[in-house]
Amino acid sequence: MKSTVQAARAAAYQEVLERIKLLLDGETDWVAAMATVACELNAEFDHYDWVGFYRAVGEDLLIVGPYQGTHGCLRIEFGRGVCGTAAAERCTQLVPDVEAFPGHIACSSSTRSEIVVPVIRPDGTVLAVLDVDSNRPDDFGDVDREALELLCDRLGSRFGRCG
Numbered sequence: 083m084k085s086t087v088q089a090a091r092a093a094a095y096q097e098v099l100e101r102i103k104l105l106l107d108g109e110t111d112w113v114a115a116m117a118t119v120a121c122e123l124n125a126e127f128d129h130y131d132w133v134g135f136y137r138a139v140g141e142d143l144l145i146v147g148p149y150q151g152t153h154g155c156l157r158i159e160f161g162r163g164v165c166g167t168a169a170a171e172r173c174t175q176l177v178p179d180v181e182a183f184p185g186h187i188a189c190s191s192s193t194r195s196e197i198v199v200p201v202i203r204p205d206g207t208v209l210a211v212l213d214v215d216s217n218r219p220d221d222f223g224d225v226d227r228e229a230l231e232l233l234c235d236r237l238g239s240r241f242g243r244c245g
Contacts, residue, residue, distance in 0.1 A: 088225050091127075095229035098126040102233065112241045116210070117148035119233070123214070124150035131192060132215040135201075136165050138208040144169055147210060154213075155189040163187035168198040169208045176227055178220040190215065197222040199234045203242030210237075 102122050106115055116135045123133045134149020142160040155163075160170040163186055168175045175198045180186045183196075193215040201210040212234055216222065 088223065092225045092229070094126055095225065098122055099229060099233055103236075106240075112209075113148065115237065115241055119212070119237070120148050120150045129216050129218065129221050130214055131217040132190060133213070135210045135212055136169075137210045138169060144211060149213075151215070152190055155187055158187065160208075164196050164198050165211050165213050168200050168211050172200050172202060172206075172208060174199045174227055174231055176222055178222070192217040194219040195221045197226055197230060199227075199230045201234045201242070202238045204239060205242070207242075209242050 102119055105118050105122070109115055109118075116137075120134045124130055132149065132151030132154065134151065134154060135147035136144035136154075136158060137147040139145050144158040144160070144165055146154045146156050158166045160166050164175045164177055164180070164183055165187075167185075175196070177183045177186075177196045180188075180193055180196050195216045195218065197214050199212045200208050201212060203209050212230060214222070214226070214230070
């Protein structure tokens, strides 16, 4: 059963990534791109409870950007919580149980699992992180990781020069 769900999810990611690519064709505004990505991902996946970006401001601060869902935390320091850890380590954080993550910041009490993918500029600095929450435990896996990392790699390469 799980492999069927993962196969369907992989196909859905393939479709939404292509749609995002077409929608962003010619777009130069980073905020418009983030808003479009959050909207498309949220509309496509019911297992997403919250999806959005935290923008890197300065060398050690994330500030909430465009998102879909209930209120997010407004500011997160690099190294704090799942988002701050992804930014500080420049590495995807796949968290099956947020309660077990050291220093988890509970922006929403309903969140049970989370994946956060950094958006890295060509020079290696963090432009933003893409944060996706679910109200179900262990709701993200390799299919989510691979698709979201591909998306964030594309965004970093494209908007990291002008963001």
